[in-house]
Amino acid sequence: AALYGDQVMRHFYAADFLNDDWGIKGPKMVFVTACAASNHAMGYARDMIVQDEADVVIVLGVDSLSKATFAGFHALQALNMTGGVPFGQDYGISLGEGAAAMIVERESDCMARKGRIHAYIGGYGFNSDAYHATSPDKTGKGAAATMAGALAMAGISPEQVSVICAHGTGTEANDAAESLAIARCFGEHAYHGLSVTSTKSLYGHTLGASGMTQSVIMIDSMARGWIPPIQGFKARRPGCDLDYVSNSLRIQSVDTIMSNSFAFGGNNVSVVLCKNRPPTNGGVTSAEPIVISQWSALTPHIQDLRDWVAIHDQHEDPLPRIRRFEGFRIRNPRLRKFNKAPLMTRLAIESVDRMMTAFPAQSWHDWGLIVGTARGPMKTFESFYQAIVSDGMAYGSAVDFQHIVMNAMAGQIAIANGFTGCNTTIAGNAFLAVKHAIEWLQHAQEPAILVSSADALANRDCQLLPQTQYGDIAWCDGAATLLLERESAAIRANRPPLGYVDSMVAASFPVGSMGLAEQMHCMQQSIALTASAIDVHVHASLGCEVPVIEGVSRVSSQPYVGTLESTTPLINVIYALILMDPDAEWLRRFHGIAHIPQVILMSYATISGQCCSFILRRGVTL
Numbered sequence: 001a002a003l004y005g006d007q008v009m010r011h012f013y014a015a016d017f018l019n020d021d022w023g024i025k026g027p028k029m030v031f032v033t034a035c036a037a038s039n040h041a042m043g044y045a046r047d048m049i050v051q052d053e054a055d056v057v058i059v060l061g062v063d064s065l066s067k068a069t070f071a072g073f074h075a076l077q078a079l080n081m082t083g084g085v086p087f088g089q090d091y092g093i094s095l096g097e098g099a100a101a102m103i104v105e106r107e108s109d110c111m112a113r114k115g116r117i118h119a120y121i122g123g124y125g126f127n128s129d130a131y132h133a134t135s136p137d138k139t140g141k142g143a144a145a146t147m148a149g150a151l152a153m154a155g156i157s158p159e160q161v162s163v164i165c166a167h168g169t170g171t172e173a174n175d176a177a178e179s180l181a182i183a184r185c186f187g188e189h190a191y192h193g194l195s196v197t198s199t200k201s202l203y204g205h206t207l208g209a210s211g212m213t214q215s216v217i218m219i220d221s222m223a224r225g226w227i228p229p230i231q232g233f234k235a236r237r238p239g240c241d242l243d244y245v246s247n248s249l250r251i252q253s254v255d256t257i258m259s260n261s262f263a264f265g266g267n268n269v270s271v272v273l274c275k276n277r278p279p280t281n282g283g284v285t286s287a288e289p290i291v292i293s294q295w296s297a298l299t300p301h302i303q304d305l306r307d308w309v310a311i312h313d314q315h316e317d318p319l320p321r322i323r324r325f326e327g328f329r330i331r332n333p334r335l336r337k338f339n340k341a342p343l344m345t346r347l348a349i350e351s352v353d354r355m356m357t358a359f360p361a362q363s364w365h366d367w368g369l370i371v372g373t374a375r376g377p378m379k380t381f382e383s384f385y386q387a388i389v390s391d392g393m394a395y396g397s398a399v400d401f402q403h404i405v406m407n408a409m410a411g412q413i414a415i416a417n418g419f420t421g422c423n424t425t426i427a428g429n430a431f432l433a434v435k436h437a438i439e440w441l442q443h444a445q446e447p448a449i450l451v452s453s454a455d456a457l458a459n460r461d462c463q464l465l466p467q468t469q470y471g472d473i474a475w476c477d478g479a480a481t482l483l484l485e486r487e488s489a490a491i492r493a494n495r496p497p498l499g500y501v502d503s504m505v506a507a508s509f510p511v512g513s514m515g516l517a518e519q520m521h522c523m524q525q526s527i528a529l530t531a532s533a534i535d536v537h538v539h540a541s542l543g544c545e546v547p548v549i550e551g552v553s554r555v556s557s558q559p560y561v562g563t564l565e566s567t568t569p570l571i572n573v574i575y576a577l578i579l580m581d582p583d584a585e586w587l588r589r590f591h592g593i594a595h596i597p598q599v600i601l602m603s604y605a606t607i608s609g610q611c612c613s614f615i616l617r618r619g620v621t622l
Helices: 005-009 014-022 034-050 067-075 107-112 141-154 172-190 207-224 305-313 333-340 343-356 378-391 398-404 408-417 430-442 459-467 487-492 515-526 568-580 585-591
Strands: 056-063 098-105 120-128 163-165 195-197 256-262 267-274 290-298 368-373 423-427 448-455 478-486 499-508 536-542 553-555 599-606 610-618
Touching: 014 056, 014 499, 034 056, 034 098, 034 120, 034 207, 034 256, 034 267, 056 207, 067 378, 067 398, 098 207, 120 141, 120 408, 120 423, 141 172, 141 256, 141 267, 163 207, 172 256, 207 256, 207 267, 267 423, 290 343, 290 430, 290 487, 290 568, 305 585, 333 343, 333 408, 343 408, 343 448, 343 478, 368 408, 368 430, 378 398, 398 408, 408 423, 408 448, 423 430, 430 448, 430 478, 430 499, 430 568, 430 610, 448 568, 478 487, 478 568, 499 568, 536 568, 568 585, 568 599, 568 610
Parallel strands: 163 195, 163 256, 368 423, 368 448, 536 553, 536 599
Antiparallel strands: 056 098, 120 267, 256 267, 290 478, 290 499, 448 478, 499 610, 599 610
């Protein structure tokens, strides 16, 4: 039972506890892309500073070694029991645990307080291999592309990079593929003048913390004028033919570092770290409006738009406390192999597929995908954990293990559809995924980004969730997906904008406070929006009171659909888009709304103090 209830609801919300302890009220983001997570957090912190979203960002990478983790890597036969040697002849991972943190701020602010500038975050890139659940693409294309993206954002050439701190796990699949990717990206420089190292031979693979731990070590090494070595290196393995720093420190002046993190699910992240100020600040390159041009929603009682009408005509009051899918299978024969995946992943793939059938297949492969998730596939974790508890750690399932990492769903969606654009998974509510998608589209990096989320209740959820502090909530399985793109891209593709996403703000407040009211007020002030300009307030809440805006109608999908822990915010966006549809007079009449809304305030808040809100402006038509 310790795996469930209130604590597991917040298991991936370490940031919530830090916010409570330190009284931090700014935006927070928790990336859960396995080994790529903390490198992504570092790159995102840079974006927050460049876009004036924060004055100071605390970046933390942390992971602790557990029996489940050890059993999973044992099941994959990926461990080296005597010590991993990246790129060397001895295959296998040595697992570790640890944490690393850094403060990211503007150069001018650091100098004003007479602080020490350790390094500049020049740029970062992230994408998906769309290849395999646990193995990297052998061609190295995805990893090479993310390295090139980081260089482009930093405004530097490959020849300016002194050293790469490789992901370098020590496995046969990773090290050869990463070496090839480095050669693809850096060309001749990969063989003449570029040093390659990996710090994992010194303290093991710290998984989610690995990007930050290696980056902190490399920043310190840059200041000292040396490069840390790969310990225990005897000889290169086949496919690894670069200049690896081995066994002893290499004394070398270093001006620019690239830090690589490549994870399960095909998530790739590369960060450029510079001793001196990089040529560009990699800020927002496009102020073009971001629009929602398609949507898809899937719950046990919603399959298409007609079902939205039915659930209001036949509204049950109160809703059943639990609504689950039974025996759900993906419809598309092309995707039937994914019916072996956890229910949550199947729902997400089906939600995306129902949307993608409207588009020619060749048009979407470079699209991005950002997923919001609350707790991952708990039912699959139940199965995996119970096996190692009852039978021993040697009996962990390799099949289950590849699906219990939090980013597995995003990886499977990418593989199913060949999405090789940006790809990441964010813990918490799906509005945070929408926020990151908007910001990345403003970098003009991707033509379009899908934001997806799914929830599937585990057996113990059904027993314990009704007993938690979240109150009288009707819980539900389901998935939803939005297509976000720049306005010009939507119009070129003959996809009329359904809604314009504007002025998104995220914040954190102490547990139990009226943080959402304060946060919404700040958002309205930032765009000089008065309450009289808001037509409707569409809200979602998880265990906390939602403030009333005087004179503004407040509605939510939750009384009619139920609550999906991470997906309800996306379903609420769809609810708002339907409210704006000229043909949806039935829904406006149901809520007593006299006119078609032009401006809708979207908001979401949880009992843990996580708040998001933004403005949705009416587009063309549904």
